[in-house]
Amino acid sequence: MESLATIRDVARLAGVSVATVSRVINQKDLVNPETAEQVLKAIEQLQYVPNAVARGLAGKKMGIIALILPDILNPFFPALARGVEDVAHKQGLTVILGNSDDLGIKESSYIKVLKKKYVDGFIFASNTIREEDVMALRREGIPIVLLDRGLTTTACPIIRSNNREGAKLAVRHLIDQGCRRIAHIYGPQEFITARERLLGYEDIVGESKDFSPSLIVPGHFDIESGRRGAEQLLARYPDIDGIFAGNDLMAVGALKALHERGIRVPEEVKVCGFDGIGLTEITEPELTTVAQPIYEMGGLATRVLLDEIESGISENTIIELDVTLVTRKSTRRGQN
Amino acid sequence: MESLATIRDVARLAGVSVATVSRVINQKDLVNPETAEQVLKAIEQLQYVPNAVARGLAGKKMGIIALILPDILNPFFPALARGVEDVAHKQGLTVILGNSDDLGIKESSYIKVLKKKYVDGFIFASNTIREEDVMALRREGIPIVLLDRGLTTTACPIIRSNNREGAKLAVRHLIDQGCRRIAHIYGPQEFITARERLLGYEDIVGESKDFSPSLIVPGHFDIESGRRGAEQLLARYPDIDGIFAGNDLMAVGALKALHERGIRVPEEVKVCGFDGIGLTEITEPELTTVAQPIYEMGGLATRVLLDEIESGISENTIIELDVTLVTRKSTRRGQN
DNA sequence: CTGAAAGCGCTTACAG
DNA sequence: CTGAAAGCGCTTACAG
Numbered sequence: 001m002e003s004l005a006t007i008r009d010v011a012r013l014a015g016v017s018v019a020t021v022s023r024v025i026n027q028k029d030l031v032n033p034e035t036a037e038q039v040l041k042a043i044e045q046l047q048y049v050p051n052a053v054a055r056g057l058a059g060k061k062m063g064i065i066a067l068i069l070p071d072i073l074n075p076f077f078p079a080l081a082r083g084v085e086d087v088a089h090k091q092g093l094t095v096i097l098g099n100s101d102d103l104g105i106k107e108s109s110y111i112k113v114l115k116k117k118y119v120d121g122f123i124f125a126s127n128t129i130r131e132e133d134v135m136a137l138r139r140e141g142i143p144i145v146l147l148d149r150g151l152t153t154t155a156c157p158i159i160r161s162n163n164r165e166g167a168k169l170a171v172r173h174l175i176d177q178g179c180r181r182i183a184h185i186y187g188p189q190e191f192i193t194a195r196e197r198l199l200g201y202e203d204i205v206g207e208s209k210d211f212s213p214s215l216i217v218p219g220h221f222d223i224e225s226g227r228r229g230a231e232q233l234l235a236r237y238p239d240i241d242g243i244f245a246g247n248d249l250m251a252v253g254a255l256k257a258l259h260e261r262g263i264r265v266p267e268e269v270k271v272c273g274f275d276g277i278g279l280t281e282i283t284e285p286e287l288t289t290v291a292q293p294i295y296e297m298g299g300l301a302t303r304v305l306l307d308e309i310e311s312g313i314s315e316n317t318i319i320e321l322d323v324t325l326v327t328r329k330s331t332r333r334g335q336n
Numbered sequence: 337m338e339s340l341a342t343i344r345d346v347a348r349l350a351g352v353s354v355a356t357v358s359r360v361i362n363q364k365d366l367v368n369p370e371t372a373e374q375v376l377k378a379i380e381q382l383q384y385v386p387n388a389v390a391r392g393l394a395g396k397k398m399g400i401i402a403l404i405l406p407d408i409l410n411p412f413f414p415a416l417a418r419g420v421e422d423v424a425h426k427q428g429l430t431v432i433l434g435n436s437d438d439l440g441i442k443e444s445s446y447i448k449v450l451k452k453k454y455v456d457g458f459i460f461a462s463n464t465i466r467e468e469d470v471m472a473l474r475r476e477g478i479p480i481v482l483l484d485r486g487l488t489t490t491a492c493p494i495i496r497s498n499n500r501e502g503a504k505l506a507v508r509h510l511i512d513q514g515c516r517r518i519a520h521i522y523g524p525q526e527f528i529t530a531r532e533r534l535l536g537y538e539d540i541v542g543e544s545k546d547f548s549p550s551l552i553v554p555g556h557f558d559i560e561s562g563r564r565g566a567e568q569l570l571a572r573y574p575d576i577d578g579i580f581a582g583n584d585l586m587a588v589g590a591l592k593a594l595h596e597r598g599i600r601v602p603e604e605v606k607v608c609g610f611d612g613i614g615l616t617e618i619t620e621p622e623l624t625t626v627a628q629p630i631y632e633m634g635g636l637a638t639r640v641l642l643d644e645i646e647s648g649i650s651e652n653t654i655i656e657l658d659v660t661l662v663t664r665k666s667t668r669r670g671q672n
Numbered sequence: 673c674t675g676a677a678a679g680c681g682c683t684t685a686c687a688g
Numbered sequence: 689c690t691g692a693a694a695g696c697g698c699t700t701a702c703a704g
Contacts, residue, residue: 006681017691021685029684032689052453053392054681057696061663062389062453072414072421075614082409083434094449096400097433099421113430117388117398223618252618259620278411281586282559284595284620342697353675358699365700368673390697488686674704683696687690 002231005046014042025050062118065305068098068110070126071320073250075277076294080125080147083298089271091306093120104128115142121305123147123298127191137305143308145301147171151193155316157308159301163274166290166323167200173288173325177333179270181210185229185254187221187246197246197274215240219250226253234261241269242331248273249279251287255330270331276323284330292323341382351376363385381654398454399426403643404434404446405461411585412630414463416483419634427430427455428641438466451478459483463527479644481637486528491652493644495637499529499610502626502659503536506580506608509624509661513669515578515606518544521565521590523557523582530557533582533610551576555586562589570597577605584609584616587623591666606667612659621665628659 007025011018016035023029042048056062067084069077081097088095094121097176098110107129111122121143129146134154137144146158174182184201187194198216205211217232219225226245230253232239245251248251251273258265265271265285273280276291300319308314343361347354352371359365360375367375378384392398395629399500403420405413417433424431432455434446447458457479465482470490482494510518520537523530529570534552541547553568555561562581564591569576581587587609601621609616612627636655644650647671 009443018682019684019691019693020689021689026683030689035689049452051393051447051681052449053389053398054696055683056453057387057389057393057698058683059679061695064453071418072408073418075411075414078408078411078414079684081433082407082435085408085433089434092449094432094434094453096430097417097421098425098430099418112385113388113428116385117392117400117430255620278409279615279618282615282618284591344697354698355675355677355700356673359674362699366673371673387697391699393682393697394699396680629683676703678700678702680697680699684694686691686693688691 005048007048007050010039010042010045010048013046016039018155043139056118060118061120061309062104063092064094064096064117064119066096066098066110066114066122067125067300068100068107068122068129070091070102070127071099072097075274075279077125078248079205079277079294080298083254083295083300084123084302085266087299087302088304091097092304100128101267102126102128104130104133108133111137115140120309121145123301123305124149138313141313143305143313145305145308147297148191148193153155157304157314157316158296158318159304159321160193160318161292161297161321163196163323164203166274166292166325167197167206167244168204169323169325170274170288170290171201171204173327174242174270174272174331175204176242177242177266177270177331181237181240182215182242182244183233183237185219185226185233185239185245185250186216187219187250191221194246195305201244219246219253221247221249223249223253223256226250227257227318228253230254230257234258234263243269243271245271245273248275248277248289251289251330252279252283255283255285255287266272266330267334272331276326280326283330285332288328288331289326291321291326341384341545343384343386345382346375346378346384349382350374384426390447392454396454397456397645399428400430400432400453400455401638401645402432402434402446402450402455402458402459404436404443404540405467406438406463407435408433411615412583413461415613415630416634419631419636420459420638421484421634423635423638424488424640429642434463436462436463438464440466443533444469447473449637451476456645457481459486459637459641461637463524474649477649479641479649481644483633483637484527491654493650494654495633495642495657496529496654496658497628497633497642498658499532499659500539502610502628502661503533503580504540504667505661506610506626507537507540507665510578510580510606510608510667511579513602513606513667517573517576518551518578518580519569519573519576520552521555521562521569521579521581521586522552523555523586525554527557530582537580555582555589557583557585559589559592561583562586563593564589570594570599579605579607581607581609584611584613584623584625587625587666589618590603590614591619591621591623602666603670608667612662614626616662616664619666621668624664624667625662626659627662629657633657
């Protein structure tokens, strides 16, 4: 029964108008402290909780933020989602989750539907969101934050980590561990993250005289393509002693390929991934990786979004987070 | 601009009342075909999309379902969430995600907030939801579906898989592969899944004369406790040759413990998990597991929920899904 | 088959 | 500091 109480019931019980009740709830306009007290008492007594939908209709904000990501099944995203949900929940907001499969059209469709549900804002962890969609949202004053987007003309906050520097960390580490011939399996070049990591690799390895363009092979940021990439590399260069994979999933694939061929890791070949997902602690050997602060990125994106929701759309910022090298057995220096 | 069109604009353009427009949109009451055509034309021309919030306020349903699970970071849940979202999305519904950390109080709080947002229904993949909360929801006519709940008096649809039979499959398989001394690391006994799996284990092993109660040790369904459980077992029984872990995460932990001690899997000890999460293909050796149809469970739960949303609350059903044994290297028969 | 009107439960200028 | 009233954009009896 308690949930049936409405603002009118509160007003009646407190002997004031609904406007006054609304004011004490929203704490915007000033209200006489004594009046407020009466209202609060009535709210308490009736166990009143405001109807979010009615409030949403009146104010065009439902207290919901949308998180659109490629696929929650990709082990990178649960940590991100949790980071988002934790800070959202702390602020009393709920989060809607959408899987886009990196399809621009699905993203557009989510936007269309969710705008009509008056979500307060969007977080896109997506590589395929359309420029036009972003612009349209901005124009309508709907906050949006992007993760890992390119630095096109996009005029909204972007959160990402320092991929290029991270790649350099990885490659330098492999060199430090004694690797002389380091290959790279790079990710889809539509993704800025993949491009930056490739650049970082080239920054270090490219200047070496042993470098050859055929030391790099493409992958799709998944396990299977990592395995195939490693196989290609091994076929070309039996003397490879280090593999820097563009992300952890491909590193796992590389590990599998090496294991199948009976090549020992780290003794014969060392492997390093990128991202810092939980999987890297599961493999045998455990994987060295360049860890992004995934959970924190989700939280930060949410905080930035909340700022825009409260203070209105701001100018576009790019926030770049530091990554950290996590060294594990897969790159351990051996006595080879 | 297009998004500013309202039902009134459509009505005006079509030369009818808003009631009529509403009728053709909702296809409930009959409308003269020709009139309907005019309306459709106007809708098309104005690119009209109904305002879900206004509709929600009037009809007490926002076209949103809530999925409350313990923690999206637990690798079991992304597949479930994806299953839910895929069928929800196909029906034009959006899904709100909440992490409960298996805290009854957090679940209550989600319910309280989300009821006020007029979510159409709830899916709880949670072991701690309170009986009273379920009853209250039912009483108010709000659909709810549970995953993996006990068969208490709970009067709502429950989806789960056949855990006991699955455990028997696992243990029989270990026996078939030549294991004589099979231990079990069981999960938290508050969870019906954990209880059932333990029962299944006992069904098979309990009748053996070699059985001892100390062949079973507790765990918390996570990697670390799996590792510790295995260590305990090995300390007690150096001759153990098979471990059935109550879930995949604990199996991964057991694998780690065995590896650290230099005990070869599957040659010396065979290991089998339960759940069928993706991790089982990452480990070395890859893990044999009893796979639940996780993705399908999510989809099914959603379909059942949608039925209730459309047809009103039904009686309580328990749907039990079959599991399948997926054999991999960790239980391969060797020449030991 | 269709329209006028009330109602869903809030917020927010506008007066006072 | 506070109230009356309009408005947010729909749905749904109720008449006709």
